[in-house]
Amino acid sequence: MNQDLFAKEHQLFLPTYNRIPINISHGRGVHLIDKDGNKYLDFFSGLAVNALGYAHPEIVKAVSEQISKFAHLSNNYITDIQIEFAELLLKHSNMSKVFLTNSGTESIEGALKLIRKKEGPDKKIFALTDSFHGRTYGAMTLTGREKYRHGFEPLLPNIFHIKFNSVEDLYEKINSETAAVFVEFIQGEGGINVVSREFADHLALLRNKYGFIIVSDSIQCGIGRTGKPYSHNHLNLYPDIIVTAKAIGGGLPLGAVLTTEKLSGVFETGKHGTTFGGNPVSCAAGKVVLHEVFENGLINEVAALGDYFFSQLNEIKKMFPDDIKEIRGKGFMIGIELNYEGQSLVKIMRDKKVLINCTNNNVLRILPPLISTKNDIDFFLYNFHESLKLKK
Numbered sequence: 001m002n003q004d005l006f007a008k009e010h011q012l013f014l015p016t017y018n019r020i021p022i023n024i025s026h027g028r029g030v031h032l033i034d035k036d037g038n039k040y041l042d043f044f045s046g047l048a049v050n051a052l053g054y055a056h057p058e059i060v061k062a063v064s065e066q067i068s069k070f071a072h073l074s075n076n077y078i079t080d081i082q083i084e085f086a087e088l089l090l091k092h093s094n095m096s097k098v099f100l101t102n103s104g105t106e107s108i109e110g111a112l113k114l115i116r117k118k119e120g121p122d123k124k125i126f127a128l129t130d131s132f133h134g135r136t137y138g139a140m141t142l143t144g145r146e147k148y149r150h151g152f153e154p155l156l157p158n159i160f161h162i163k164f165n166s167v168e169d170l171y172e173k174i175n176s177e178t179a180a181v182f183v184e185f186i187q188g189e190g191g192i193n194v195v196s197r198e199f200a201d202h203l204a205l206l207r208n209k210y211g212f213i214i215v216s217d218s219i220q221c222g223i224g225r226t227g228k229p230y231s232h233n234h235l236n237l238y239p240d241i242i243v244t245a246k247a248i249g250g251g252l253p254l255g256a257v258l259t260t261e262k263l264s265g266v267f268e269t270g271k272h273g274t275t276f277g278g279n280p281v282s283c284a285a286g287k288v289v290l291h292e293v294f295e296n297g298l299i300n301e302v303a304a305l306g307d308y309f310f311s312q313l314n315e316i317k318k319m320f321p322d323d324i325k326e327i328r329g330k331g332f333m334i335g336i337e338l339n340y341e342g343q344s345l346v347k348i349m350r351d352k353k354v355l356i357n358c359t360n361n362n363v364l365r366i367l368p369p370l371i372s373t374k375n376d377i378d379f380f381l382y383n384f385h386e387s388l389k390l391k392k
């Protein structure tokens with residue numbers, strides 16, 4: 001490993017990140033290759049971004065074509081590529097209108113502004129404990145984990161938290177003074193926690209009664225990752241707003257706020273905006289992602305292979321009951337909760353040339369590219385099994 005790179009990083013950058021000690025040369029498909037020629041299976045795909053892996057030929061082609069025309073015009077113009085992308089996005093989300101952004105946190109801020117404008121300053125906005133919604137002030141205030149908020153107070157007013165999956169807490173806190181509830185129907189950063197059907201059903205019932213807005217934060221768990229377009233599609237619940245980002249840009253910065261027809265008139269012209277949001281090059285890459293995932297059937301493979309992946313992991317769990325506490329998630333969004341901190345296993349797996357992530361201290365987070373094959377999964381399973389043996 002090139003120590004120089006780390007010394008330079010230390011010298012030049014604010015120390016916000018704990019970088020992985022690999023000097024990457026390039027990526028191909030589901031693999032990352034370092035400058036010494038080592039090839040790694042990347043099973044967290046740039047934190048759920050690289051749905052089609054690295055250097056996907058269709059993305060390279062679409063991006064090259066678009067950038068040779070124009071990389072950026074500003075949202076003073078509407079372009080063909082934005083229209084084509086928006087049509088596909090709305091078609092597969094059952095929503096009516098879209099606002100394009102650069103990132104997850106910008107999508108959350110857009111949704112928050114829309115809610116405040118519609119519902120006024122006094123009503124309460126809720127998110128769930130253990131949630132993660134982003135790093136800007138609104139998104140950070142919504143985030144239900146103290147470690148991300150501590151030291152940044154004062155936060156935004158009138159934002160509170162409901163205990164994850166607690167129907168009792170839901171009934172205690174929700175009433176006619178509720179403006180909105182933000183939910184990751186499968187929490188990512190919080191440790192791959194799946195919202196229960198019971199909780200979702202009661203949330204929907206309460207919305208019928210009080211008329212508040214349900215926001216599905218699908219930034220990590222959307223765009224087919226769970227084997228359905230969005231994680232709320234596993235439940236009998238229809239959100240009023242979907243926020244998305246990460247995978248929809250195929251590796252380029254892109255996000256979206258999607259709304260139902262009912263909310264389509266809240267922002268008048270000039271009330272909200274962005275310079276880079278909906279960048280044409282990002283939209284060109286995003287169009288390829290949506291086409292592959294939804295129109296070409298990649299999502300069905302994720303659903304089928306996800307079932308296989310879970311069944312095999314559960315077999316491994318039986319062999320290592322002292323190590324593995326629980327396996328959670330859906331499709332290609334998998335959390336393996338360990339009975340101890342996870343970083344040491346991440347390191348052992350990395351030595352075996354498999355890249356995974358650990359969140360919430362003891363949850364291995366597996367987020368394979370959606371193009372991963374059964375062979376890739378088997379390679380992961382073999383090395384995970386071997387790594388657990390080494391841990392003994």
Ligand SMILES: Cc1ncc(COP(=O)(O)O)c(C=O)c1O
Pocket residue numbers: 103104105106108132133134135184188189217218219220221245246
């Ligand atoms: C569920 C969820 N919401 C919001 C965000 C923030 O997205 P971004 O990092 O693109 O601002 C993330 C990022 O990890 C996320 O996982």
